[in-house]
Amino acid sequence: AQRVTQPEKLLSVFKGAPVELKCNYSYSGSPELFWYVQYSRQRLQLLLRHISRESIKGFTADLNKGETSFHLKKPFAQEEDSAMYYCALLMNRDDKIIFGKGTRLHILP
Amino acid sequence: NAGVTQTPKFQVLKTGQSMTLQCAQDMNHNSMYWYRQDPGMGLRLIYYSASEGTTDKGEVPNGYNVSRLNKREFSLRLESAAPSQTSVYFCASHRGTEAFFGQGTRLTVV
Numbered sequence: 001a002q003r004v005t006q007p008e009k010l011l012s013v014f015k016g017a018p019v020e021l022k023c024n025y026s027y028s029g030s031p032e033l034f035w036y037v038q039y040s041r042q043r044l045q046l047l048l049r050h051i052s053r054e055s056i057k058g059f060t061a062d063l064n065k066g067e068t069s070f071h072l073k074k075p076f077a078q079e080e081d082s083a084m085y086y087c088a089l090l091m092n093r094d095d096k097i098i099f100g101k102g103t104r105l106h107i108l109p
Numbered sequence: 110n111a112g113v114t115q116t117p118k119f120q121v122l123k124t125g126q127s128m129t130l131q132c133a134q135d136m137n138h139n140s141m142y143w144y145r146q147d148p149g150m151g152l153r154l155i156y157y158s159a160s161e162g163t164t165d166k167g168e169v170p171n172g173y174n175v176s177r178l179n180k181r182e183f184s185l186r187l188e189s190a191a192p193s194q195t196s197v198y199f200c201a202s203h204r205g206t207e208a209f210f211g212q213g214t215r216l217t218v219v
C-alpha cells in the first residue's frame with residue numbers, strides 16, 4: 001500500500017547544527033516527492049520538489065529510490081527554520097497526493 | 110490570484126450543532142481534499158474528491174459529510190458536532206504536481 005512515513009514527530013536542533021528530517025515512502029509506481037512547510041499559524045506551502053533538484057532556504061532533498069527515501073537536509077540550522085515539515089508523495093496513476101504525519105522542527109538558540 | 114479560499118476562519122459550535130465549512134479554488138484543479146490537523150497528529154485526510162461529483166473517504170471520515178457539486182467548490186459538513194471535532198481544518202487542491210492549501214478554519218466545539 002502507498003504510504004509516507006516520517007519517523008520523528010519532533011526534532012530539536014541547535015542553531016548552526018546540521019538538520020536532517022527523515023522521510024520514507026512506499027509506492028509501486030514512479031514517485032514524485034515533495035516537502036511542504038508550515039510556519040506558525042500559517043497555511044502549508046511547498047518548500048521543494050525532487051524533480052526540480054533545487055535548494056530552497058538552504059534546504060535540499062535527494063530522492064533515493066533504492067532506499068525509498070527523500071530526506072530533507074540543511075547544513076546549518078537557523079532559528080527561522082522552526083516549523084512543521086511534511087513530506088508528500090504524488091501518485092501519478094491516481095493523481096492523488098498523500099502526506100506524512102509531519103515533523104516539528106525546533107531550533108534551539 | 111485567490112488560490113484556495115476557506116470560510117469561515119474561526120468558528121465556535123455547541124455540541125450537537127451543525128455547520129458547513131466552505132472551500133473554493135480558482136485554479137481549475139481536479140483534485141480537492143479536506144484535512145484536519147491536531148497537535149501531535151499531523152495532517153489527517155477526512156475526504157478526497159478526484160473530480161466533480163466524486164468523493165472518497167480518507168483516514169478519519171466519521172462524523173463528516175462532503176459535497177463536490179462543481180469543480181470549484183468542495184464543502185465539509187458536520188451534522189452533529191462533537192468536542193472531538195475541535196481541530197484546525199484545511200482544504201487543499203492540486204492538479205498534476207503542487208498542492209495548494211487554504212488558510213485553515215479553527216473550529217472549537219464546546
